[in-house]
Amino acid sequence: MTSTIDPKTIGKPQHPRRHVRTLTGYLPETDASGKEKWPKGEEKVWKAGMRGLDKDVPDITKSFVNHVQTSLARQPYNLDELGAYQAAALSVRDNLLVNWNETQLNYTRKTPKRAYYLSLEFLMGRTLDNALLNLGLKDQYNDGVQQLGFNMEDILEKERDAALGNGGLGRLAACYLDSSASQELPVWGYGLRYQYGIFQQLISPEGNQLEAPDPWLEHQNPWELPRLDVSYEVRFYGHSERGNDGRAVWTGGQEVLAIAYDVMIPGYGTKTTNNLRLWESKPKRGFDLNSFNAGNYEGAVESSNSAAAITSVLYPNDHTLKQQYFWTAASLADILRRFKNTGKPITEFPDYAAIQLNDTHPTLAIPELMRILLDEEELSWNQAWQIVTNTFFYTNHTVLPEALEKWPVPLVEHVLPRHLQIIYDIVTVEKKFPGDRDRLGRMSLIEEGFPKQVRMAHLACIGSRKVNGVAELHSDLVKTTILKDFVEFEGVSKFGNVTNGVTPRRWLDQCNPQLSDLITKTLKIDKGVWLKDFTKLEGLLQFTEDKEFREKWAAVKQSNKERLAKYVQSTLGFTVRTDAMFDVQIKRLHEYKRQTLNILGVIHRYLTLKNMSAAERKKANRKVVIFAGKAAPAYYIAKLTIRLIVNVARIINDDPETKEYLQLYFLPDYSVSLAEILIPASDISQHISTAGTEASGTSNMKFCINGGLLVGTVDGANIEIAEEVGESNVFFFGHLTPAVEDLRYQHTYHPIPIEQKCPALAHVLNEVSAGRFGDGHVYEPLLNTVRQGDYYLLTDDFDSYIASLAMVDEAYLDRDEWIKKSIRTTAKMGKFSSDRAILEYAESYWNLEQTPVPSS
Ligand code: T68
Numbered sequence: 001m002t003s004t005i006d007p008k009t010i011g012k013p014q015h016p017r018r019h020v021r022t023l024t025g026y027l028p029e030t031d032a033s034g035k036e037k038w039p040k041g042e043e044k045v046w047k048a049g050m051r052g053l054d055k056d057v058p059d060i061t062k063s064f065v066n067h068v069q070t071s072l073a074r075q076p077y078n079l080d081e082l083g084a085y086q087a088a089a090l091s092v093r094d095n096l097l098v099n100w101n102e103t104q105l106n107y108t109r110k111t112p113k114r115a116y117y118l119s120l121e122f123l124m125g126r127t128l129d130n131a132l133l134n135l136g137l138k139d140q141y142n143d144g145v146q147q148l149g150f151n152m153e154d155i156l157e158k159e160r161d162a163a164l165g166n167g168g169l170g171r172l173a174a175c176y177l178d179s180s181a182s183q184e185l186p187v188w189g190y191g192l193r194y195q196y197g198i199f200q201q202l203i204s205p206e207g208n209q210l211e212a213p214d215p216w217l218e219h220q221n222p223w224e225l226p227r228l229d230v231s232y233e234v235r236f237y238g239h240s241e242r243g244n245d246g247r248a249v250w251t252g253g254q255e256v257l258a259i260a261y262d263v264m265i266p267g268y269g270t271k272t273t274n275n276l277r278l279w280e281s282k283p284k285r286g287f288d289l290n291s292f293n294a295g296n297y298e299g300a301v302e303s304s305n306s307a308a309a310i311t312s313v314l315y316p317n318d319h320t321l322k323q324q325y326f327w328t329a330a331s332l333a334d335i336l337r338r339f340k341n342t343g344k345p346i347t348e349f350p351d352y353a354a355i356q357l358n359d360t361h362p363t364l365a366i367p368e369l370m371r372i373l374l375d376e377e378e379l380s381w382n383q384a385w386q387i388v389t390n391t392f393f394y395t396n397h398t399v400l401p402e403a404l405e406k407w408p409v410p411l412v413e414h415v416l417p418r419h420l421q422i423i424y425d426i427v428t429v430e431k432k433f434p435g436d437r438d439r440l441g442r443m444s445l446i447e448e449g450f451p452k453q454v455r456m457a458h459l460a461c462i463g464s465r466k467v468n469g470v471a472e473l474h475s476d477l478v479k480t481t482i483l484k485d486f487v488e489f490e491g492v493s494k495f496g497n498v499t500n501g502v503t504p505r506r507w508l509d510q511c512n513p514q515l516s517d518l519i520t521k522t523l524k525i526d527k528g529v530w531l532k533d534f535t536k537l538e539g540l541l542q543f544t545e546d547k548e549f550r551e552k553w554a555a556v557k558q559s560n561k562e563r564l565a566k567y568v569q570s571t572l573g574f575t576v577r578t579d580a581m582f583d584v585q586i587k588r589l590h591e592y593k594r595q596t597l598n599i600l601g602v603i604h605r606y607l608t609l610k611n612m613s614a615a616e617r618k619k620a621n622r623k624v625v626i627f628a629g630k631a632a633p634a635y636y637i638a639k640l641t642i643r644l645i646v647n648v649a650r651i652i653n654d655d656p657e658t659k660e661y662l663q664l665y666f667l668p669d670y671s672v673s674l675a676e677i678l679i680p681a682s683d684i685s686q687h688i689s690t691a692g693t694e695a696s697g698t699s700n701m702k703f704c705i706n707g708g709l710l711v712g713t714v715d716g717a718n719i720e721i722a723e724e725v726g727e728s729n730v731f732f733f734g735h736l737t738p739a740v741e742d743l744r745y746q747h748t749y750h751p752i753p754i755e756q757k758c759p760a761l762a763h764v765l766n767e768v769s770a771g772r773f774g775d776g777h778v779y780e781p782l783l784n785t786v787r788q789g790d791y792y793l794l795t796d797d798f799d800s801y802i803a804s805l806a807m808v809d810e811a812y813l814d815r816d817e818w819i820k821k822s823i824r825t826t827a828k829m830g831k832f833s834s835d836r837a838i839l840e841y842a843e844s845y846w847n848l849e850q851t852p853v854p855s856s
Contacts, residue, residue: 121166128156193280359405581812761798
């Protein structure tokens with residue numbers, strides 16, 4: 001059923017502003033017209049009687065018990081750990097709300113320019129521990145729950161990860177929110193409230209990845225505030241009728257409601273508590289009463305089911321056009337409503353709002369803002385385009401051609417008829433540029449073919465004020481490959497780089513509390529200071545020659561290995577030996593990330609050990625190799641790599657001759673929380689993408705911050721890490737980016753048989769084929785990616801990879817020197833704090849100012 005409504009009502013709040021009053025005694029008061037009367041400089045007055053933070057243990061236990069009895073409706077004499085977690089979380093949430101309210105009020109009053117981070121993914125992980133840290137209430141809550149007979153560590157374990165993301169891009173968004181709040185920047189996140197996050201990964205007895213749903217909201221989510229009063233209508237399908245004036249009226253189709261859920265984002269050591277707004281889709285009408293009355297029950301609920309489905313799942317490595325539009329339309333409507341509340345003219349919009357596009361997923365916001373400005377605000381094309389191109393900023397996260405988003409024109413036309421018209425109008429503008437036909441074809445927003453496709457990266461680029469990549473090399477590649485023509489047309493100054501960063505709060509203090517303590521005690525600087533000025537870590541350099549300090553440093557690493565071993569024992573039942581070098585590769589499974597190179601290297605090591613005499617083996621390093629990561633469910637080759645790892649692990653871990661020297665584990669269901677256990681335990685980690693393919697990588701930073709060294713290719717942020725920590729502390733191997741194209745050309749036109757080119761690798765592949773690790777036939781399609789074509793250059797890099805691992809072994813044998821390398825690495829990681837990165841965005845891109853909440 002469709003209806004025609006005035007397009008001007010789209011994006012308007014569904015519920016008229018209610019009549020609000022001030023609680024007696026709680027200023028601000030309202031005047032006769034309902035306008036708030038702010039007491040000038042008398043903040044304390046209106047705060048009188050307002051709820052403050054629970055700072056003391058008795059307040060905390062009282063609030064905990066209160067939540068047990070009221071919010072949870074349970075009795076204090078039979079509470080389990082899940083209940084204790086929920087009560088603790090609700091009590092912490094009350095505290096977050098105090099700061100959140102003050103922050104939002106401060107922004108409303110000061111109307112600073114705000115930035116909006118639009119990301120389809122926010123990989124938040126757990127919240128409770130982070131909220132306690134940022135509020136500065138960790139000790140008090142530890143004591144409080146202990147007094148009530150619970151243990152904070154056990155309570156923390158009860159929280160499920162909020163896993164609303166696939167990998168690096170989603171986790172980066174979460175780090176940036178933490179840093180924005182910590183740096184007192186007015187930044188809001190906008191995303192989707194998926195009912196099911198990234199799938200849960202199970203491993204079958206054969207070693208296959210199986211996927212199960214992740215019903216993370218099952219036990220309710222104490223961290224979200226449903227804002228049922230904040231909702232917008234979003235339209236799909238229908239027709240767009242153009243008038244003579246270039247404006248259009250878009251009617252009919254399906255209308256869906258977007259409902260807001262707010263998640264509070266506390267800054268570390270500041271009152272600033274920002275907001276992450278996640279949208280849930282809901283049918284505009286419950287069900288179609290006519291169909292219902294006619295006995296067509298399925299038909300009656302069909303459209304309401306399709307509306308609810310929009311935000312039901314996070315698709316692995318993919319999103320849908322409907323998700324993208326639903327989210328961008330709701331977010332823009334909300335941003336515009338907030339701007340309009342300031343009473344400023346629409347032409348000033350870019351002075352008050354910067355919108356950051358996290359990859360191309362939110363690019364429909366560009367034609368959507370054009371639609372609103374043209375059809376609703378009735379601006380001219382030029383005025384509208386001027387506003388749009390001063391509002392948006394686009395960050396690219398990949399140059400892999402196959403990963404660049406494109407939507408078929410017929411699909412866009414069907415789902416978003418008005419937006420396709422606007423996209424074609426932008427094409428017209430583009431055609432005004434002088435230049436040859438080839439170039440115009442390359443630059444077009446529309447790729448020719450059957451069907452034609454809309455190139456989202458081109459749209460994001462021309463609709464934005466600035467474009468950036470996420471590490472130096474990657475930003476250069478953006479300029480010289482995928483957006484080369486645009487650089488020539490628009491000038492190089494539009495294109496920049498912001499090297500990624502990670503939050504030191506989660507990725508050092510929370511995940512590695514012992515190291516954090518050791519750093520604080522050694523530097524004699526308050527943790528509150530160095531966690532915010534991460535370059536202070538450099539002070540550790542002067543202690544590298546201090547033997548006692550080195551022993552303490554090594555003891556922390558050892559203890560983290562034991563924590564990991566305990567986790568593996570209790571969850572999987574395997575006994576991991578902790579007197580070994582821990583070598584870790586954790587990331588999404590993808591051919592370009594080359595987990596295959598790693599597992600083939602492990603097999604090579606195993607075969608080498610098998611060929612040694614017992615006496616020779618005794619001299620070898622003991623090594624534990626760990627993998628974790630999910631493969632997209634439809635990515636056959638990536639799943640086969642997991643299967644190979646699992647089956648090689650079975651053979652290796654069971655071999656009495658070698659198992660003392662080599663153990664191998666695939667840890668299922670990789671998550672933020674699992675990374676928090678794995679990273680601090682690692683001696684060496686692998687970042688071994690084919691040169692030029694990994695935009696940045698962020699786990700490389702996390703490992704180094706925690707004193708782990710890297711073995712890697714000259715790619716992404718590995719390069720800048722080496723620049724900081726010194727090349728002697730990084731184990732580089734492999735061909736460089738400029739060689740890749742030529743090597744691929746050779747593979748295609750002058751292939752050299754693998755036996756000749758890389759005998760060591762050929763031997764490994766033959767052993768797999770011959771069934772040494774289970775039925776060899778199963779792995780043929782995977783092995784053939786290396787034997788034929790070898791797009792990711794394993795045959796070119798294998799020998800130098802093995803050589804670099806030999807250097808790792810050699811370096812590890814001198815344990816004292818290794819620990820020095822580890823200390824030097826941590827000490828020089830200051831640059832990679834996400835605080836530095838977010839300040840770069842704020843200063844060089846968004847033109848945003850820090851807006852601290854006044855202290856009371
Ligand atoms: C990652 N990208 C980059 N994409 O691979 C990584 N893509 O090098 C970089 O460090 C990180 O972004 C942060 O900049 C992704 O994680 C996705 O997850 C993704 C999801 C859906 C569709 C496309």
